[in-house]
Amino acid sequence: MTIFQYVARRLAFIVPQLLGIVAVSFFLVSLIPGDPAVLMLGPLASQDSIAKLHASLGLNQPLAIRFLHYVWRLLHGDLGTSWQTQRPVLLDLLQRAPATIELVTYSLLVAIAVGIPLGVYTAVRTQGIPSKIATMYGSVAGTIPDFWLGLVFIFIFYNRLHAVPAPTGRLDLAIPPPPTITGFYTIDGLLTGDWTALGSALAHLALPALTLGLINAGPIFAMTRSTVSRMLDSNFAAYAQLSGLPRSLIIMRAFRNAFPSIVTVISVLYGFLIGGAVLIEFVFSWGGAGQYAVQGVLNADIDPVLGFVLFSAIFSLVIYLAVDLIYFALDPRVRR
Amino acid sequence: MQMSAPHVESILRVRDLVKHFPVAGSRQVVHAVNGVSLEVYRGETVALVGESGSGKTTVGRCVAGLLRATSGIVIFRDVEVNAPSKLDYRYMRGKIQLVFQEPGESLDPKMRIEDSIAEPLRAARWPGERRAARVLEVTELVGLQVKVLRQYPWELSAGQQQKVAIARAIATNPELVVLDEPTSALDPTARAEIIELLRTIQEKLGTAYLFISHDLSTVRYISHRVAVMYLGMIVEHGSTTEIFRRPTHPYTIGLLSSVMLPDPRQTLRRGLQLKGEIPSPISLPQGCYLASRCPLADGRCRLELPPAVDVGRGHFVHCFKHDETRQFQFVAETGGALPASASQSVQPSP
Amino acid sequence: MSDVRLRVENLHSYYFAHYGTVRALRGVDLTLEAGSVLGVVGESGSGKTTLARSIMGLLPPPGRIVDGRILFGGRDLRTLTPQEWQALRGRDIAMIVPNPRGELDPLLPVGEQLVAVIRAHTDKGHREARDLALGMLRAVQIPDPERRFRAYPHELSGGMAQRVVIAIALSCSPHIVISDDATSGLDVTVQAQILSLLDDLVRQQASSMIFITRDLGVVAHVSDRVAIMYAGEIVEMAKTTEFFDHPAHPYSMMLLSAFTHDHALRARWTKEGDSPDLVRLPQGCPYASRCVRAQPRCQAERVPAVEVAPGHFVRCLYPL
């Protein structure tokens, strides 16, 4: 099988997968309590005007019809409108998604930079104090609430040490965003040579990325440690040792064999964090997509919620496709 | 040592059996069995020998009705095994049984031995009282102590487990038992015991065996006729004496000359040596399947599939070169006795 | 012929398992002469792999050598540092393992794995090592070695993978090759090919070999001397022809008789009994409970090895 056939086959599955996800989430979202018309018109609105709004929003039609309408609009690139922002959901998402993706990506880089080396270290040296400390960290990391750690960091690094700017979004208020190319401020800043914006964006990213990174390093660490130590115990490592290969080479081979499992954890985390970073987005007033979706849920603003679900589904599917490609490149047993 | 085959009635006929397996994620197939025909008579043992992957197990499973053949027919008595009607099915139940290589695998670890042995009886609708009596009967027949009936498989040794598997297989008085390498997981002492047991059972009950094995010395000892398989085809078959006295197919000769006996003076024949290994059953070679490994192969061998040739005395060979192989023929040694000096005079008591 | 390559003296290796101490090797003595092949035969669990791993200095935990000496090149291997061990393994003493497809790194082409071993033990550059590796693949008669060089382990048949492992073991012309059950999973025709290949190569390189197997038939054809193991001891050791002509231990007789279809003979030498429990070994001969010649004395005292003929040692109070 060539890589193109492989990708084509995967892509063919994406459309039905997405349709399924949209259907399920549409019906789930319809269960959200609260009547958007009431929320839009306020508590003093008359029955009459509420009924009219219902009709114009199409809310008095059966669920199935509403779903078909939604899909029809989707096919035309219309994700609906948020009644809160009064803007098309697509535009809102295009503006906010990069904020979330940027945050999540940097967080993940931190998590990888912490989790993998620690995992390999503890797999190789199972005894000793550093390994004990790392193990302790690994078991604690997953249990700390991220928003709490975020608040602690803000207290230490902002309130006390003044080492970072105020936790109020992605840039200092006085600095205009760099010209939009990708929507990621760090990349746009770099591409356009807007060094002030770049510096400010990085400074604002530091704390939330560190928070999310340190917490999510936990699963990466655990997976790295367990798979690398399993590989070190495996037959091929024993055989390499019997053949007199140097220890460093054996560890490298063990890591290479463990890598696909590690990539899997990373990809799952990546997809999860798109929605899972929402508390941190709130704490740091990030203005990301997760925050947008939660506002939607709280205010029975359905289109932004659905839009967000669709966005994270596409994102996850793209990530999984990328992971498959990595497997394809790494593991000769996948190619046939 | 040779048993005379009681050629009374044929109970199993296999004609042009073909079995393909799909290959996951592709349109290709594994050509596991490519046109096998064979016949088994009442009370006789037919051995299937051949390299790993040559399709022996697959033939056995098709015969036992565990696998549905891609094409060809398997007829047990008058019943088509691959498509039995309801009535036939009831008639057949319990008449063909299978014993696997791994004794542990065929026994449910959560079941007591007595329940394991009773299972096929229950499937064949034996009434309760007769079942219990029969379980006791076969347990004694295979030479197990009655106390094992209350035990679980993991409490038994591998040899005992295999005896249980055999007891279970013969409980329903089958007419044919497919034995798929029943001794290869056992150490030599247990192996010898099981083989002896199988012979005793056959003498007493007249059961026919389809005996699948790698172990040529055992095959020679226990079977009346031998079929040699290679890449899903039977390349040579005949009576046991014929096959071991006058091996004719290059593959059979290679196989027999690879047997190493515990006798340092045995001369290993290097006359007709096969090269390499069995080709992939996914893309079958054109012509004779052995051509890539055979030192005698010529252009014709690589183009045409050789038909069966009768070389006399009911001995059939699929080989264009069966005349040339005669010079490599030898009477195969497959053990049987210790080096004379070691065995005869010595008595156990010191 | 008689200069000794390897001498193992009074080797004891135990596994300190949670359920007790498994005394897997109990006072093994053996010598391996230059250019000769020693066949080690014994039933499953008799300690063959433990012996091989002890010599290689890689007993898996909870195993440990508790006593004895392993003399090679004028040194006791038990005193080597980890660095010295690493240099020695694969270069001076190489091992051939069973089930080679599971022993090779699944993500690396087999040729690269061969190159890695060559480069670990020589100062050859990648090019030179590659040439040598290709030469080795050719030497083990792998057809189309250039293509097979790039093949991954799962793309090889069992016999092919076994050849690769032999190529790896012989690539640095080791003084000693230890083959542990190397042909057990192979078909007889392939086994015959591989054995004759191994035999030729080992003799060509003037290496010595310890050939471990459960198959007496194979041993009769590849080895110069035979050692029979039972319950962690070598119970009989002799030249191959001497052993097969005059087996002296009742256990050896039992093994040999199991190969025959002579019912009476087998019954004469076989007695039902428990296989030895290495945690709770009896005081006397561990085979006594299954031995047709056993006398009360056998249960009572530890049995020393005696020389019944020149170079033929037996651990039995009543040898044949």
Ligand SMILES: Nc1ncnc2c1ncn2[C@@H]1O[C@H](COP(=O)(O)OP(=O)(O)OP(=O)(O)O)[C@@H](O)[C@H]1O
């Ligand atoms: N369920 C299955 N799906 C796909 N291929 C199969 C299946 N069962 C067997 N095969 C393939 O069919 C061929 C014949 O297999 P079979 O097990 O019958 O051989 P065999 O002669 O019994 O070998 P062995 O001596 O190793 O038991 C092999 O190439 C095997 O890989």
Ligand SMILES: Nc1ncnc2c1ncn2[C@@H]1O[C@H](COP(=O)(O)OP(=O)(O)OP(=O)(O)O)[C@@H](O)[C@H]1O
């Ligand atoms: N890691 C271990 N922990 C505890 N006991 C062990 C361990 N490895 C082996 N043993 C025991 O040591 C004894 C010797 O085992 P060893 O593997 O050396 O036998 P072997 O002769 O190589 O057997 P086989 O023919 O099955 O390979 C056995 O009783 C076995 O159960």
Ligand SMILES: [Mg+2]
């Ligand atoms: Mg089979």
Ligand SMILES: [Mg+2]
């Ligand atoms: Mg072993």
